[in-house]
Amino acid sequence: MMKCTQATQLLSEKLDRPLSNKEKMNLGIHTAMCPACRQFGKQMLSLRDISQRYVKQSDREEKDGNA
């Protein structure tokens, strides 16, 4: 079975490229049995979400000069 080290890398790469069917299957089997990696996958999505907020949010606060 896939190790957590490999699963976490795929959970990150999933955000950057489409996974192959084989990768998807192996990752699916792994995360079905590994709550820690499931959580890691959610955190990867959160990181993306947080980054997008970060870019938009902080300037609205700092410079709303032309309101």
Added chain:
Amino acid sequence: MTQALSRSDKQPSGQLFHNNEFMNDLRLQMLKFAILQVRNEALAEDAVQDAMLSAYQNIDRFNRQAALKTWVFAILKNKLIDILRKEKRYTNASILEEGASLNDEALIDHLFTENGHWQKDERPQKWDEPVHSVESKHFWRIFDTCLEALPAKYSRLFMMREFLELDTNEICDNEEVTVSNLNTTLFRARLRLRECLEDNWFQGENNT
């Protein structure tokens, strides 16, 4: 009021230019990137200002947002490199990055057991929905710090992907890295950011 309106009507006629939201978002994305690259807000502002100005001047050339963005980014990047060179920081960057892969090994050893499973204490915790807890100044300060703690190359590639939303080919061409190198670097950057946020924000929150 009417004066302001008619003035804006006189601006160049490219459709993109009238998309204020797009242009504003673009400016903000570039600014965040620039500040974290040069670590000096005033210099970053100037560089972004210049890059945006040349975008306005050449707006008619672009009919796709992606093309405009690529172009602005290319200009900005050169300006940032100039700034870093002037401050003699650019040459140091590669030296700093040498140490990064060693730290990666150490982090992976710290997080995972020898046979590649999570260490019991390091298993990812549930993060609170970013909705309320994340929308605070304190959180953004921690996020800033965590980003700054990344090796320069990591944060640059991470920001190109997540802040500027550039696609893989574009990043690889710009930075002269291979696709697999990019993917691995992004993984390591996320692994570190995640660890940093969990240690300094999410876990602290749960424990107190």
